[in-house]
Amino acid sequence: MNMIEERVSKAREQASEFFRPDQVWPFLVPDQPQQVDVSKQVLLYVEGLNLSFDGFKALNDLNLYINDGELRCLIGANGAGKTTLMDVITGKTQPDSGTVYFGSNINLLDRSEDEIAQLGIGRKFQKPTVFEAQTVFDNLELSLKSNKGVIPTLLARLSPTEIQRIDEVLNIIGLQEQRFMLAGALSHGQKQWLEIGMLLMADPRLLLVDEPVAGMTPQETERTAELLQSLAGERTVIVVEHDMEFVRSIARTVTVLHQGSVLAEGTMDQIQANKDVIEVYLGEDA
Amino acid sequence: MSSLISSIFANRGQPGGRVMPFVMILLVATVLASCLNLFTPEGSALHVSTYTITLLGKYLCYAMLALAVDVIWGYCGILSLGHGAFFALGGYAMGMYLMRQIGDRGVYGNPILPDFMVFLDWQELPWFWLGMDQFWFAMIMVILVPGILAYVFGFLAFRSRVTGVYLSIMTQALTYALMLAFFRNEMGFGGNNGLTDFKDILGFDLQSDTTRIVLFLITAALLSVALVTSHWIMNSRMGKVILAVRDSESRARFIGYKTETYKVWLFVYSAVIAAVAGALYVPQVGIINPGEFSPINSIEVVIWVAVGGRGTLIGAVVGALLVNYAKTRFTAILPEGWLFMLGALFVLVTLYLPKGLMGLYGQLKDKFSGPSGPSSANDRKTSDTAEGASA
Ligand SMILES: Nc1ncnc2c1ncn2[C@@H]1O[C@H](COP(=O)(O)OP(=O)(O)O)[C@@H](O)[C@H]1O
Ligand SMILES: [Mg+2]
Numbered sequence: 001m002n003m004i005e006e007r008v009s010k011a012r013e014q015a016s017e018f019f020r021p022d023q024v025w026p027f028l029v030p031d032q033p034q035q036v037d038v039s040k041q042v043l044l045y046v047e048g049l050n051l052s053f054d055g056f057k058a059l060n061d062l063n064l065y066i067n068d069g070e071l072r073c074l075i076g077a078n079g080a081g082k083t084t085l086m087d088v089i090t091g092k093t094q095p096d097s098g099t100v101y102f103g104s105n106i107n108l109l110d111r112s113e114d115e116i117a118q119l120g121i122g123r124k125f126q127k128p129t130v131f132e133a134q135t136v137f138d139n140l141e142l143s144l145k146s147n148k149g150v151i152p153t154l155l156a157r158l159s160p161t162e163i164q165r166i167d168e169v170l171n172i173i174g175l176q177e178q179r180f181m182l183a184g185a186l187s188h189g190q191k192q193w194l195e196i197g198m199l200l201m202a203d204p205r206l207l208l209v210d211e212p213v214a215g216m217t218p219q220e221t222e223r224t225a226e227l228l229q230s231l232a233g234e235r236t237v238i239v240v241e242h243d244m245e246f247v248r249s250i251a252r253t254v255t256v257l258h259q260g261s262v263l264a265e266g267t268m269d270q271i272q273a274n275k276d277v278i279e280v281y282l283g284e285d286a
Numbered sequence: 287m288s289s290l291i292s293s294i295f296a297n298r299g300q301p302g303g304r305v306m307p308f309v310m311i312l313l314v315a316t317v318l319a320s321c322l323n324l325f326t327p328e329g330s331a332l333h334v335s336t337y338t339i340t341l342l343g344k345y346l347c348y349a350m351l352a353l354a355v356d357v358i359w360g361y362c363g364i365l366s367l368g369h370g371a372f373f374a375l376g377g378y379a380m381g382m383y384l385m386r387q388i389g390d391r392g393v394y395g396n397p398i399l400p401d402f403m404v405f406l407d408w409q410e411l412p413w414f415w416l417g418m419d420q421f422w423f424a425m426i427m428v429i430l431v432p433g434i435l436a437y438v439f440g441f442l443a444f445r446s447r448v449t450g451v452y453l454s455i456m457t458q459a460l461t462y463a464l465m466l467a468f469f470r471n472e473m474g475f476g477g478n479n480g481l482t483d484f485k486d487i488l489g490f491d492l493q494s495d496t497t498r499i500v501l502f503l504i505t506a507a508l509l510s511v512a513l514v515t516s517h518w519i520m521n522s523r524m525g526k527v528i529l530a531v532r533d534s535e536s537r538a539r540f541i542g543y544k545t546e547t548y549k550v551w552l553f554v555y556s557a558v559i560a561a562v563a564g565a566l567y568v569p570q571v572g573i574i575n576p577g578e579f580s581p582i583n584s585i586e587v588v589i590w591v592a593v594g595g596r597g598t599l600i601g602a603v604v605g606a607l608l609v610n611y612a613k614t615r616f617t618a619i620l621p622e623g624w625l626f627m628l629g630a631l632f633v634l635v636t637l638y639l640p641k642g643l644m645g646l647y648g649q650l651k652d653k654f655s656g657p658s659g660p661s662s663a664n665d666r667k668t669s670d671t672a673e674g675a676s677a
Contacts, residue, residue: 090540092536112539112544113536113539113540114539114540114542114543114544114545117539117540117541117542118542122540122541123540125536125537125540129534129536129537130534130537131526131529131530131533131534131537131538132533133529133532133533134526134529134530134533138526141523141526142523142526142527142530142538142541143541148542148543148544149544149547150524150547150548150551153522153523153524153527153543154519154522154523154524155522156522156523156524198541199541202541202542
């Protein structure tokens with residue numbers, strides 16, 4: 001009998017907690033994209049990140065700070081954990097421990113992929129990923145910065161400013177002529193640009209670009225370098241790349257990853273003179 | 287006529303093709319068949335028998351079910367092998383209404399309890415039968431019950447990111463579990479025999495020609511509404527998101543779409559279409575039993591869609607009509623052979639017609655207008671100039 005009473009009073013308590021007049025139910029609170037706080041000039045804080053896959057440490061006490069407006073290159077051998085780091089930042093993978101902050105106020109580890117994307121973090125995959133069955137134009141339309149809920153999307157109509165924005169991006173990525181082509185029919189390099197264009201549509205604060213020039217011709221590589229450089233300043237860009245010449249052509253600061261943690265950081269010249277880096281790279285060559 | 291047909295098949299690249307001409311043909315054909323039934327004398331060469339009308343009405347219900355599967359499979363890549371469950375649930379809700387309309391005209395003459403309950407010695411109506419004697423309430427249940435089931439199932443499955451074969455197996459398990467449940471007498475849905483011996487709907491005799499014609503016309507009208515609505519959805523930006531989810535779900539997530547939510551609502555939409563189809567089916571065939579939940583039924587629907595061409599809406603309707611016509615013909619000659627036929631059909635379509643009959647038109651056209659049709663030549667030209675420009 002006592003137990004029942006206890007339960008009833010507990011249920012009542014829970015109910016009154018649920019109906020508290022001074023609070024709005026979480027699902028009724030309008031989603032406001034939070035303003036990112038960059039008063040300390042740092043846009044991304046990655047601290048003490050650890051992640052292992054079945055005992056294999058893909059990330060090992062990794063620390064990384066990215067300044068607002070910077071163009072940063074991440075280099076490192078295959079398997080160094082570069083893609084895994086991007087997975088963690090964009091919410092695809094949860095780390096075992098560590099913190100990832102966007103600005104000094106937004107904890108990214110609490111958020112899902114789509115929420116992180118809406119905060120203004122865009123990601124280009126290592127393998128070009130575009131919606132192949134749709135036109136270049138539709139690919140960009142889908143990437144517009146807009147309300148991404150089901151009903152608003154169902155009723156969405158392109159406004160003249162949005163069309164203008166799509167044209168602008170088509171210009172930037174040099175695909176004006178292909179606007180009504182199916183994305184699946186584009187060349188490999190064009191797909192890479194389209195994917196970058198899709199990120200630009202959302203007007204992101206931070207761009208994560210995974211191996212953008214893999215498989216590109218030298219001319220395409222050169223164009224991509226120009227494109228990425230033109231983006232930095234206004235946006236923050238992190239580029240993962242193997243191609244040293246490419247890195248030299250774009251980067252001001254380079255971070256070297258090795259076995260899941262940062263091995264060295266500095267300008268390209270400093271990096272190439274760094275003893276640890278030489279050892280690791282020579283060791284790999286041998 | 288030929289221009290009408292080619293306009294239906296015309297833009298096979300775009301979602302949905304053009305549905306309006308097709309809907310027109312569908313509506314004209316159903317009205318024509320109805321007139322020939324009502325206004326020509328029996329025995330005349332032009333007469334369409336009531337039997338044929340009922341058969342066509344049944345096909346149209348199947349077409350609607352196929353449309354539901356196409357929406358979720360063709361456009362979103364979710365291979366549901368359990369849509370028969372939503373169809374059957376819609377059918378049962380309608381069946382319960384029809385059952386209660388029998389009143390005291392049953393064998394046992396009980397004004398409240400359907401015969402099977404009297405037979406089981408039940409004293410009162412189970413709670414879930416209450417209110418089902420009201421048409422409006424039953425119609426709400428037709429939509430609500432399958433809709434909520436689809437929502438809960440979709441929410442659980444998509445949120446835990448179950449995809450591909452595992453999801454298909456789960457949908458099969460869903461319909462199989464419901465079949466076993468509905469077979470039980472204690473469930474209160476007539477067990478093994480299901481619900482049958484219906485007398486009338488909204489006071490109209492179910493056996494009369496006019497009632498049958500009206501049901502047939504309503505089916506055609508609702509199928510048209512479903513076609514047009516689905517076409518509208520697929521051509522909206524939401525439709526583009528749905529295609530995006532099908533082709534690269536993670537990319538869609540990383541540009542900010544909560545893809546689970548899209549999948550859940552599309553699944554609910556599709557389940558509701560299937561449920562309405564089931565509700566229209568029951569008064570026309572006169573019975574609903576647990577066999578409708580059988581897993582093989584749901585698999586058959588997928589074959590209809592594959593035959594017609596998935597991701598085209600019209601293809602699903604055409605496929606369902608043709609395969610079911612073939613089934614009617616074939617089972618009259620060799621009833622046991624049908625499943626083998628169906629299997630062979632599926633293999634042939636998968637191997638030789640990956641885009642189904644809707645794609646066949648395009649393939650034939652390309653073949654007769656030379657190896658590279660005008661459109662593909664154009665594409666090549668633009669991509670060449672682009673490469674030249676970027677070099
Ligand atoms: N999902 C996973 N399961 C198991 N191991 C993984 C997984 N993802 C990455 N790894 C491993 O983690 C290491 C780092 O991979 P990755 O981040 O892709 O390296 P890269 O620097 O070449 O991008 C590799 O050894 C890879 O095999
Ligand atoms: Mg990688």
